[in-house]
Amino acid sequence: MVGFAFIQQSIEHLRIYHNEKIIFLPRAVFAGLLIVGFQTNWVVFILLGVGLLILNRFQGPYNGGADRMSLLILICLCGIHIAPTKEWQEVALGYLAVQLMLSYFISGWVKVINPEWRNGQALVDVFRFSAYPVSESLRGWSNHPQLLLMMSWLIIVFELVFPLSIVFGDILIIALVIAAIFHFMNACLFGLNRFFWIWLAAYPSILWFQQRLFVTIS
Amino acid sequence: MLHLINLLLPALIPSWNFFDVIVPSPRIQYAFLDSKHGAVDKWLEFRPRPTHVSFFEMLKRMVWNPYWNESLFLMSCAERLLEYPTKHSETEIYKRLIFELDSNTINSKIKDKKYIQFRLVLIRREGDKLKEEISYVSTSQRFEKMY
Numbered sequence: 001m002v003g004f005a006f007i008q009q010s011i012e013h014l015r016i017y018h019n020e021k022i023i024f025l026p027r028a029v030f031a032g033l034l035i036v037g038f039q040t041n042w043v044v045f046i047l048l049g050v051g052l053l054i055l056n057r058f059q060g061p062y063n064g065g066a067d068r069m070s071l072l073i074l075i076c077l078c079g080i081h082i083a084p085t086k087e088w089q090e091v092a093l094g095y096l097a098v099q100l101m102l103s104y105f106i107s108g109w110v111k112v113i114n115p116e117w118r119n120g121q122a123l124v125d126v127f128r129f130s131a132y133p134v135s136e137s138l139r140g141w142s143n144h145p146q147l148l149l150m151m152s153w154l155i156i157v158f159e160l161v162f163p164l165s166i167v168f169g170d171i172l173i174i175a176l177v178i179a180a181i182f183h184f185m186n187a188c189l190f191g192l193n194r195f196f197w198i199w200l201a202a203y204p205s206i207l208w209f210q211q212r213l214f215v216t217i218s
Numbered sequence: 219m220l221h222l223i224n225l226l227l228p229a230l231i232p233s234w235n236f237f238d239v240i241v242p243s244p245r246i247q248y249a250f251l252d253s254k255h256g257a258v259d260k261w262l263e264f265r266p267r268p269t270h271v272s273f274f275e276m277l278k279r280m281v282w283n284p285y286w287n288e289s290l291f292l293m294s295c296a297e298r299l300l301e302y303p304t305k306h307s308e309t310e311i312y313k314r315l316i317f318e319l320d321s322n323t324i325n326s327k328i329k330d331k332k333y334i335q336f337r338l339v340l341i342r343r344e345g346d347k348l349k350e351e352i353s354y355v356s357t358s359q360r361f362e363k364m365y
Contacts, residue, residue, distance in 0.1 A: 012284035016317065055225045059306045060298070062291050065236060071229035103234045110238035125240040129341045129348055131293045134279075134286065135271040188276040191286035 005197040006031035041081045048074040066194035097209035100202045101163045108159025120149030132190035166210050242342035244296040250331035313364040333358045
């Protein structure tokens with residue numbers, strides 16, 4: 001899944017600019033090697049190196065949070081490969097799982113403490129004048145403040161309670177399905193397709209984390 | 219090296235504060251000039267949104283969305299220019315602006331133009347009204363490919 005997400009990101013850069021092709025073409029090839037499982041202990045380090053080149057090339061992430069999650073996954077995979085013991089490997093994978101949980105919880109927290117999110121104005125503003133809606137017709141959603149108020153609270157509550165789902169067995173699966181639908185909607189409405197794939201690629205870490213924490217304890 | 223570590227740290231210890239505050243949103247507008255310090259006749263919006271995007275097109279963009287992702291990167295460059303202006307951000311905007319306009323064979327008048335300039339217009343809400351404010355005007359640039 002990680003390999004697929006990297007290929008998807010990389011091929012989008014192969015259209016035009018030569019100096020981007022020379023970074024993203026090798027990245028797509030190494031992501032392919034990750035998918036087939038060829039020398040993965042080297043490939044993850046090479047992909048991390050390429051990720052640093054990309055950071056330097058664009059003087060920051062090209063695609064915000066999606067690039068940051070991509071790098072975080074690679075850092076954790078490299079950590080797993082260099083960890084001297086099984087316990088340290090678990091720390092590396094657990095760190096990714098915790099960050100994934102925090103990605104929802106902190107997003108919910110920063111919204112719930114903002115009065116404009118609580119009264120629905122923030123989501124109205126997103127549709128009304130932010131750069132994200134992919135078409136002018138979507139800006140019409142800002143004329144439905146009651147609907148957006150309800151959506152705001154659904155998002156806030158889901159993001160805040162997401163970490164609890166890890167405690168309740170199969171509820172985590174349901175929470176991940178809802179989260180995937182949320183990312184899918186963001187991809188459709190705001191064009192954030194890279195977020196969808198890279199967040200899904202991190203989901204196995206939280207499934208493992210749940211097993212490790214609660215099955216071991218029980 | 220220190221600069222690279224500074225770029226990497228937000229990935230290692232992310233803030234995850236997506237959409238915490240809906241800040242004023244920049245738009246990129248451009249104009250052609252006859253000379254480096256010539257007068258601007260008309261500002262045009264770069265990459266205006268389409269009126270409508272079908273659900274089928276949205277599904278296609280799940281796997282192939284380079285144009286929009288480039289537009290999001292241009293927004294990042296615009297925001298960076300407003301926060302801490304760098305040559306890199308201005309060059310990235312110019313490079314993509316010139317490439318796209320140069321590729322636009324429909325408008326043959328563009329071919330006659332010698333210089334180009336862009337500006338950033340911030341859109342913000344004040345009360346119930348939307349306000350526009352010119353927040354950055356670039357130095358003009360020869361209209362020639364930069365890659």
